[in-house]
Amino acid sequence: MKQMIVKMALPLLVVCLVFSAFSASARAASEEKHWERWIQRHAHPLDSSDASSKDLRFLKKALKGKRIVQLGETTHGAGEFNATKVRMIKYLHEELGYDVLAFESGFTDTNASYLNMDQLTSKSTMKKSIYPVWHTEDVVELFAYMKEQKEKGDPLILTGFDIQSMKNSFNDAANQWVNAVDPEKAELLSQSENDFSTLVTNSNTFDEFAQKKETLVKNYQELIKFAETHASELKAHLPKEPKAYDIFLHSLQLRIDVMETYMLEEMKEKLKDYSENIEDFTFYMRDRMMAEQFQWVAETLYPKKKIIVWGHNYHLRKQNTKMMMDWVALNGPNMGDYLPERLKKQTYTIGIYAYSGASLDSSDNKTVTPVTSPPPTGSLEALLKAADHPAVFVDVLHTKNKKGTSWMYTPRTALYWGFMEEQMILKEQYDGVIWLEHITPSVIIK
Structure with a gap:
């Protein structure tokens, strides 16, 4: 009797499983059609050939109060x-009154270069700052454009928020300023x-680092x-x-802060004495200190x-600790996690992604990395x-959860560097997303 029941139940179970899988697949297909229709109706096309920038007018509403x-x-x-x-930065400056541009580059370098912009070409300012x-x-x-705006009396001020210093821009500029007062x-x-x-x-040893650091800290304290x-x-x-004097003083203090915190951890990592059992602890400390620098700027x-802030999606997105997988x-x-809530409330964050193409690997600015296509x-x-447009913007912040937008509220895959x-x-x-159908590797100029 039991064998007969099992023989009768098995085909029924198979039918149920097949039907269930088919039903789930049908629901997913139906849901995706709602998403596609919403995207077709509400995504804002971006048109780089539009000299009037009328295609960017939606930003006035999206960024209201930010x-x-x-x-x-x-x-x-x-x-x-x-x-x-x-293109967006020019519009934000001219039409919406955004007057500061903060780059993911060294605070000391970007500010020193901007302060000396009058003495430099546009290309030289760029290469000395970012x-x-x-x-x-x-x-x-x-x-x-920034140089032109400054000369016109409507400056777009350059600053930075990173702690990493990869140039001698601050040294060159500050030495000139201090030398006029005291050559020693x-x-x-x-x-x-x-x-x-x-x-x-x-x-080569932690003691050697500590001794050199102590001397340098005293030097910068003397300079302050x-x-x-x-x-x-x-x-x-x-x-x-x-703000030139404030920037100069803050740059000197930042040198001390970086030595006492970030470089201290760099040295431990160099000697494989990892803090908190995290091998790349400086990776997260950099973000913490970038948040502190940006808070000071803002x-x-x-x-x-x-x-306006220019940086990588990873640093700028609102809360990496809530990612399901980074x-x-x-x-x-x-x-984004480290910024205080009062600043987060003032901020509109835009992530930018690509459907196809390739980009440079920033480790050498030569290696070409293809985007996974199709994604x-x-x-x-x-x-x-x-x-169905080569470039679009989608507002997320002002969108409520419904059939056409549930993709914003449910787990979603997106590709870091186009392939991870x-x-x-x-x-x-994110509060908004820009999507480009195709990207090509940047051409680095000498």
Whole structure:
């Protein structure tokens, strides 16, 4: 009897399983059709050939009440990302009154270069201030625009928020300013800057690092005291910018902060003495310190100005700790996590992704990395193809959860650097998304 029941039940079970799978597949297909229809109706086409920038007018409504706009990118090395962002920045400055541009580049370098912009060409200002991955014709155009706006009396102010210093821009500029007041202090500054740049690489033991660090900290403290006691004389020789003296003082203090925190951990990693059992602890510390620098820029340096931020999606998205899977598979805190809530409320964050093409690997600015194409089914990149336009913007912040938009509220795959899968709920990470159908590797200029 039991065998007869089993024989009768098995075919029925198979039928149920098949029907269940078919039903789930049908529901998914139906759901995706709702998503595609919504995307077709609500995605804003971007038209780079439109000199009037009428296609960007939707930003006035999307950004209402937001003092800070963050422009991300899934890879640093794509020409179309650069061109799209440059075009948006000009519109934000001219039409919506955003007057500060903060780059994911060294605070000291970007500010020193901007203060000396009058003495430099656009190309030279770019190369002295931001990381080499953005040394492209599109970005030179942006720097030419900034120079032009400054000369017209409607400046788009350049600043940065990264702690990594990869140039001698601050050393060159600051030495010139200090030398006009006290040549001996200028020599101390120059030597300290040189020693700072090689502190970790030229230290072979932790004791050696600690001794060198202690000497350098005293040097920078002496320079800060000098700057405070000779403030009026220094201000007479600094560029005629309202914030020049504050930037100079903060740059000196930042050197101390970086040595006491970030470089301390760099040295431990060099000697394989890992903090908190995390091998790349400095990776997360960099984001924490970038958040601190940006907070200083937004609340102390330019508290009344509207700010545009240029950086990678990873740093700018709102809360990496809520990612279901990030590209390093640790879901550690990013810059967005570390920002205070009061700043987050003032911020509109835009992630930028691509459907196809290739970009540069920023480790050498030479290796070409292809985008996974076609992208995974149901991914952000695949879904936005339904817009049937080469470039679109989708507002996420002002969109409620319903049939056509549930893709923003449910787990979604998106590709880091165009090929590494990450999983997130879009609504938790971005306020808007830009999608480009095709990207090509940036052309780095010499």
